[in-house]
Amino acid sequence: MKKLIVIVLLIDLIAFRVNAQDAAISSMFDKYADNEDLTKVTITSKMFDLFTEFEPEDPETKELTEAISKLKGLKILASDSIQNANQYYQEAASSIQSSNFEELMSVRDGKENMRFLIKENGGKISELLMLVGGNHKFVALDLYGEIDLKQISKLSRGMKINGMEYLENIDKQGKKKPAEH
Amino acid sequence: MVLEEFKNSVLPVKNKLYRFALRFLGNEDEAKDVVQEVLIKAWDRREEIQGYHSIEAWCMRLTKNLSLNKLKSGHYSRTMMLEEEDRYDSAQDSPYTSTETHDVLTNIQRLLGRLPEKQRLVLELRDIEGYAYQEISDILGIDLNQVKVNLFRARQTLKKQLISIDAYGLTNNR
Amino acid sequence: MDLQTIDELLEKYWNAETTPEEEATLRQYFSEHEVPRHLQGVAQLFRQYQADQHFKKLDAAFDDKVLKEISSRKSRFDWQPFLRIAAVLTLFLMAALLLKQSLLPPPETEQVKVVQAEDTYTDPRLAYEQTKQALLLVSSLMNEGTQHIEELEKFSEAQETIKSEK
Structure with missing residues (x-):
C-alpha cells in the first residue's frame, strides 16, 4: 500500500513538473479568484496553440512571437490601485516558500519590491514567477513553458519603455473585460 | 534446472528414496508421501541444490529427516512397525507364503530386521543401493569410520546367522 | 568363476x-x-x-503425480514476478490516466465552454496581445532589475578601486 502511494506521488510530481504550473502558484491564483480588487488574466495552453496561426506582422515582433511560441501558459494577478499592495506581496511571497522555486533576482527599489523566481527542469527554465509589490501596485505574473531569459530580456531593450506603463495597460484592459469566471 | 533435467537426473532416484523411507516407516503409503515431498522440495530449491556435490545424497538426507519427523510426530509409527513385525512373524504360517523360497526370504528379512538400526541402514545402503562409504557417511551424517565399523558388524552378524540357517534350516527342509 | x-x-x-x-x-x-x-x-x-x-519401486503414476505438482509450481513460480510487474503497471496506467484526465482539456464537445471558463480571453488576438504585453513587462522589469545589479557591481568595483588605490 505504501508503495502504491509513493508511486502515485511520484507520477504526480513528474506529471506536474513537465506539464503544469506549480501547485503552490496555482492555489495562490485560485485563492484570489473572487477578489474584485485584482485584475486576473489567464491564458491557457489551448489559447497558446491558437497563436501559432498568426504570422508575425513585422520583423521587429518576430523575436517576441518566437518567445511566445514556446510558452504553455500565463497567469496574471494585478492591480495598480490597491491600498494593501504590500500585504498582497508578502502573502504571495510566503505562499511560494514551500514550492521549489529558486530566486533569480530580488530588487528593493524605494517602496517597491520586485522578485523574479524560476524553476529549472533539465537545464531549462520551465516556470518564471514575477512578483511586484508596494506603492499601491501588486503584480503576480506566472509564465510557464519553455522560457529563455536572454530572449525575454532582449525584447524590451530596443523599445525604451518603462515596465510599469505596461502594468497600467494590463489593468485597464483587465477592467474593460473582467474575468469571466 | 529445467523440468527435463529434473526428470532425467532427480526423478530416477525416487526408488532409492522410496526404499530408504520404507526402511524407516515400514508403510508404503507413508513412504510414498515422503518421497513426493522430497522431490517437490528438490524442485522448489533446484537453484540452490544444483551446485551441490551430490543432489542424490541431499535427497537421501532429506528423506531420512522427513521420515524420522514422521515417526516422531505420529503414534501411527509404533503400531505400523508392530503390524509389520506381525506380518513377518505370521508369514511362516500363511498359506500364501509357504513356498520354500519365500519362507527363506522372510527369514532373511527377519535377520535384517533384527540388526541394530544403524547397522541395518549402512548395510542396506551399501548392499542394496550400492553406495560408496563416503556417500553413506554423507547420507546418514556419521563419519567414515562409523560406516565401516557398522558395516563390518552387520555382515559379521549375518554371517553367523546364515551359517546357522545353512547348517540347520535349509538342510532340514531338503 | x-x-x-x-x-x-x-x-x-x-x-x-x-x-x-x-x-x-x-x-x-x-x-x-x-x-x-x-x-x-x-x-x-x-x-x-x-x-x-x-x-520395491514407485510406478509411473507416482511420476505423473509429482510432475503434475511440479509443473503447477513451475507456472506459479514463473508467473509471480510478472504478475507483480503487471499489477504495478496497471496502477501506473490508472494513475497516469487519472492525471491525464485532470490535466488535459475534456473532449471536443465541451471545448468552447471550457476555454471560456478558463481563459480570460476568447479572442486569441486579444490573448496574444496580452501575452505580448506581459512579456514586455517582464522583460523591462527584469532589465530594470539587472540595471540595479549592474549599478551595484559598478559601485563595488569603484570601492575596490578606491581600496587598491589607497
Whole structure:
C-alpha cells in the first residue's frame, strides 16, 4: 500500500513538473479568484496553440512571437490601485516558500519590491514567477513553458519603455473585460 | 534446472528414496508421501541444490529427516512397525507364503530386521543401493569410520546367522 | 568363476573388505548360479538384496503425480514476478490516466465552454496581445532589475578601486 502511494506521488510530481504550473502558484491564483480588487488574466495552453496561426506582422515582433511560441501558459494577478499592495506581496511571497522555486533576482527599489523566481527542469527554465509589490501596485505574473531569459530580456531593450506603463495597460484592459469566471 | 533435467537426473532416484523411507516407516503409503515431498522440495530449491556435490545424497538426507519427523510426530509409527513385525512373524504360517523360497526370504528379512538400526541402514545402503562409504557417511551424517565399523558388524552378524540357517534350516527342509 | 574365488570373496565380504565391484560380482554370481548347499543361505541374502531393488519401486503414476505438482509450481513460480510487474503497471496506467484526465482539456464537445471558463480571453488576438504585453513587462522589469545589479557591481568595483588605490 505504501508503495502504491509513493508511486502515485511520484507520477504526480513528474506529471506536474513537465506539464503544469506549480501547485503552490496555482492555489495562490485560485485563492484570489473572487477578489474584485485584482485584475486576473489567464491564458491557457489551448489559447497558446491558437497563436501559432498568426504570422508575425513585422520583423521587429518576430523575436517576441518566437518567445511566445514556446510558452504553455500565463497567469496574471494585478492591480495598480490597491491600498494593501504590500500585504498582497508578502502573502504571495510566503505562499511560494514551500514550492521549489529558486530566486533569480530580488530588487528593493524605494517602496517597491520586485522578485523574479524560476524553476529549472533539465537545464531549462520551465516556470518564471514575477512578483511586484508596494506603492499601491501588486503584480503576480506566472509564465510557464519553455522560457529563455536572454530572449525575454532582449525584447524590451530596443523599445525604451518603462515596465510599469505596461502594468497600467494590463489593468485597464483587465477592467474593460473582467474575468469571466 | 529445467523440468527435463529434473526428470532425467532427480526423478530416477525416487526408488532409492522410496526404499530408504520404507526402511524407516515400514508403510508404503507413508513412504510414498515422503518421497513426493522430497522431490517437490528438490524442485522448489533446484537453484540452490544444483551446485551441490551430490543432489542424490541431499535427497537421501532429506528423506531420512522427513521420515524420522514422521515417526516422531505420529503414534501411527509404533503400531505400523508392530503390524509389520506381525506380518513377518505370521508369514511362516500363511498359506500364501509357504513356498520354500519365500519362507527363506522372510527369514532373511527377519535377520535384517533384527540388526541394530544403524547397522541395518549402512548395510542396506551399501548392499542394496550400492553406495560408496563416503556417500553413506554423507547420507546418514556419521563419519567414515562409523560406516565401516557398522558395516563390518552387520555382515559379521549375518554371517553367523546364515551359517546357522545353512547348517540347520535349509538342510532340514531338503 | 570357481567356487574357491567365491569363497574368498565372501570371506572378504563378511569382513567388509570388498570393493563395490567385488560385491557386484557376488550379487551377479548368486543370481545366475545354482549354489552348493553351504552357500544357500548366503545366496538367499544376495537374492533378497536384488529382490528389494526390483520389487520395491514407485510406478509411473507416482511420476505423473509429482510432475503434475511440479509443473503447477513451475507456472506459479514463473508467473509471480510478472504478475507483480503487471499489477504495478496497471496502477501506473490508472494513475497516469487519472492525471491525464485532470490535466488535459475534456473532449471536443465541451471545448468552447471550457476555454471560456478558463481563459480570460476568447479572442486569441486579444490573448496574444496580452501575452505580448506581459512579456514586455517582464522583460523591462527584469532589465530594470539587472540595471540595479549592474549599478551595484559598478559601485563595488569603484570601492575596490578606491581600496587598491589607497
